[in-house]
Amino acid sequence: MAARMERERQVSCPQCGAPAPFRGTAVSLVCEHCGSTVVRTGLDVRLLGKVSAIVDDGSPVLLGARGSFAGRGFEIVGRLQLRYARGAWSEWFLQFADGPGWLADFQGNFAVTRPGPALAAIPTYYNMAIGTWHEVHGASYMVVDKRAARYQGAEGCLPFAAEPGLTFFAVDLAGPDDGFVTLDYGVDPYHTRPDVFVGRAVELAELGLDRLRRFEGWRD
Amino acid sequence: MTEAAPQRLFRDEARTEAVQCPACGGPIALRGFGAIQRVVCPACGSLLRPEDSGALALIFRAARAHQPSVLPLHARGRLDGATWEIVGIAWRRILHPRWDWQEFLLYNPYRGYRYLTHSIQDGHWSLGQVIPGAPRVVDGERHAIEHRGRRYRHFSGADAHVTYAEGEFPWQVQVGDVAHIDDFVAPPRGISIEEVDGRDGVELTRTAMRHLDADEVWRAFERPDKPPRQKGVGMLAPNPWAEQSRPLWLSCLGLMIAWYFAVQYVAGRCSEREVFLATDLRFDSALAQEVTIGEPGAYTTVEVSFTAYPLDNSWAFAEVVLIPVDGEDAIGLGLEASSYHGFEDGESWFEGDRQVDRILGRVAGGRYLLQVTPERDTSSLDDPLGLGLSGFGPRSPDTYSLRLREDVWLTRYAALPVPVILGFPLLAWMLGRRRERKRWQNSDHAT
Numbered sequence: 001m002a003a004r005m006e007r008e009r010q011v012s013c014p015q016c017g018a019p020a021p022f023r024g025t026a027v028s029l030v031c032e033h034c035g036s037t038v039v040r041t042g043l044d045v046r047l048l049g050k051v052s053a054i055v056d057d058g059s060p061v062l063l064g065a066r067g068s069f070a071g072r073g074f075e076i077v078g079r080l081q082l083r084y085a086r087g088a089w090s091e092w093f094l095q096f097a098d099g100p101g102w103l104a105d106f107q108g109n110f111a112v113t114r115p116g117p118a119l120a121a122i123p124t125y126y127n128m129a130i131g132t133w134h135e136v137h138g139a140s141y142m143v144v145d146k147r148a149a150r151y152q153g154a155e156g157c158l159p160f161a162a163e164p165g166l167t168f169f170a171v172d173l174a175g176p177d178d179g180f181v182t183l184d185y186g187v188d189p190y191h192t193r194p195d196v197f198v199g200r201a202v203e204l205a206e207l208g209l210d211r212l213r214r215f216e217g218w219r220d
Numbered sequence: 221m222t223e224a225a226p227q228r229l230f231r232d233e234a235r236t237e238a239v240q241c242p243a244c245g246g247p248i249a250l251r252g253f254g255a256i257q258r259v260v261c262p263a264c265g266s267l268l269r270p271e272d273s274g275a276l277a278l279i280f281r282a283a284r285a286h287q288p289s290v291l292p293l294h295a296r297g298r299l300d301g302a303t304w305e306i307v308g309i310a311w312r313r314i315l316h317p318r319w320d321w322q323e324f325l326l327y328n329p330y331r332g333y334r335y336l337t338h339s340i341q342d343g344h345w346s347l348g349q350v351i352p353g354a355p356r357v358v359d360g361e362r363h364a365i366e367h368r369g370r371r372y373r374h375f376s377g378a379d380a381h382v383t384y385a386e387g388e389f390p391w392q393v394q395v396g397d398v399a400h401i402d403d404f405v406a407p408p409r410g411i412s413i414e415e416v417d418g419r420d421g422v423e424l425t426r427t428a429m430r431h432l433d434a435d436e437v438w439r440a441f442e443r444p445d446k447p448p449r450q451k452g453v454g455m456l457a458p459n460p461w462a463e464q465s466r467p468l469w470l471s472c473l474g475l476m477i478a479w480y481f482a483v484q485y486v487a488g489r490c491s492e493r494e495v496f497l498a499t500d501l502r503f504d505s506a507l508a509q510e511v512t513i514g515e516p517g518a519y520t521t522v523e524v525s526f527t528a529y530p531l532d533n534s535w536a537f538a539e540v541v542l543i544p545v546d547g548e549d550a551i552g553l554g555l556e557a558s559s560y561h562g563f564e565d566g567e568s569w570f571e572g573d574r575q576v577d578r579i580l581g582r583v584a585g586g587r588y589l590l591q592v593t594p595e596r597d598t599s600s601l602d603d604p605l606g607l608g609l610s611g612f613g614p615r616s617p618d619t620y621s622l623r624l625r626e627d628v629w630l631t632r633y634a635a636l637p638v639p640v641i642l643g644f645p646l647l648a649w650m651l652g653r654r655r656e657r658k659r660w661q662n663s664d665h666a667t
Contacts, residue, residue, distance in 0.1 A: 055272045058254030060330050062231055086391060087257050107255050107390045108332015109350060130424060142354035144424060174354040177368055201352030204330060214233040215253055215329040
């Protein structure tokens with residue numbers, strides 16, 4: 001284990017030579033120093049080129065912040081920023097002690113989701129209609145949003161190789177209360193085995209993040 | 221290029237900006253920090269789009285005049301335990317029946333957005349927040365939804381048009397935009413479902429609202445003078461009568477039970493002692509007899525019962541006087557017993573009281589002279605043919621009976637508090653219903 005950690009720390013950016021601190025099962029990393037995307041495949045590290053062009057979406061969340069959700073601590077290790085018709089939003093990649101998770105961040109609305117078991121049969125992206133109800137792990141959820149979102153930018157580590165030009169397809173479902181499910185179809189809207197992420201909507205304050213961005217004229 | 225990327229990670233303090241409108245050159249303060257999709261110049265109404273570079277691109281040039289809203293752009297106020305700034309204002313209108321409101325987009329970078337709404341027609345306010353949950357449609361004869369255990373009834377559904385805008389918006393606002401809005405209410409809360417046709421089909425935005433008092437808003441934003449007057453019953457205005465109805469009915473029930481047992485207890489303690497009883501008294505002479513009522517120096521109740529026989533389409537009357545032997549104030553009362561019946565238009569009818577009971581409230585204890593002067597219906601006795609005796613027509617009474625009992629329970633007092641006890645919840649119920657009727661007059665479901 002120690003040897004592995006050592007190797008992780010030794011990975012450096014092929015572009016500028018700065019350390020590339022991959023975390024856990026992360027596959028890609030945006031070099032903090034030069035903005036290049038570094039992809040890790042096994043022991044091999046290759047360069048995707050400079051692709052990250054994060055725009056300011058007004059998020060108060062900061063990479064590297066620590067917080068907790070449902071009694072479990074996490075660290076924000078990466079961010080995927082996407083853009084669709086209603087603007088840009090961020091999916092923050094969370095590293096819990098027992099695995100990954102995501103913090104969806106759209107215009108002050110937050111939801112934490114964690115990977116859930118795969119579902120037997122889910123319609124393809126295009127066959128999911130807004131307002132329809134679906135069973136997910138025994139509970140009912142309604143489709144509240146579906147979007148084809150363009151890759152905008154990234155920072156830190158991500159569990160897949162995010163590239164410019166990619167379009168990600170996802171469907172959000174909401175339960176009668178705060179229950180929240182994201183069906184992630186990835187880049188292919190035609191399959192019926194989307195990755196399932198289950199969680200709930202949260203107020204930012206309840207995550208107890210140890211640092212937040214500062215805004216002129218505001219105190220948190 | 222190498223140096224550009226790390227500097228655009230937005231970890232430093234986000235700053236407000238002051239720029240110039242590319243259309244009219246007027247000043248525009250940018251205070252929305254990044255998530256803004258559209259900026260409408262407060263001065264000229266031109267529609268602008270923030271570019272990734274931070275510059276404002278002109279989408280649509282306008283030359284409308286600035287119009288004052290109830291609250292000004294960039295005013296700050298404290299609501300729900302946080303500070304909010306008005307970063308955008310949109311005026312919206314339903315055409316038929318006409319309904320106008322001003323929507324203030326409140327922003328706090330750590331908490332996101334809230335929607336403060338002011339109805340022009342009735343002056344009422346509400347505060348809205350987008351909810352992640354999906355309200356469930358309740359089966360029933362009337363459209364209703366359920367969210368977090370609360371049931372909301374459909375109030376109205378209509379297309380709302382944006383008629384005026386200024387400031388910053390995290391969505392692509394444009395004057396003339398139409399959205400279908402369905403309001404569901406469970407005062408003082410409500411849920412508004414807004415349908416917007418998007419590229420990917422219909423988008424549903426669900427907003428939870430709660431009623432705000434105009435004074436509360438005015439205090440929150442530290443406005444001078446008085447807020448616009450609130451008229452009528454707002455869609456989400458609380459109904460104190462309806463809210464009070466449950467505790468009122470419960471306390472009413474409690475009081476009734478307490479009163480019932482109190483009555484049982486007090487009535488059970490009444491001795492109902494017979495003071496005087498005489499039957500088969502003749503009508504031809506007056507009666508005079510001394511009776512003793514109660515204890516000297518104490519008060520009691522006295523029940524006087526009078527009846528006569530036979531009573532057949534006739535009447536009998538007794539004037540009863542109680543003259544205190546040692547006192548001055550005599551008590552007098554007249555008692556009339558009667559019985560009338562017949563057969564008319566295929567129906568038999570009956571009226572009258574064969575026995576009359578009268579209760580005297582405060583009667584001082586002591587000795588009394590009971591004087592009874594009876595009278596009776598003598599019409600049949602005057603009948604020379606004596607038809608009355610044959611069973612037809614009126615029969616005059618032959619005898620009468622009189623009974624006096626002391627320390628009896630005053631039933632009229634027992635019933636007295638009942639209307640009072642029932643009155644409060646009934647009144648609250650009626651006032652509550654009236655308020656609800658007023659509220660629902662403005663809905664799609666007015667009765």
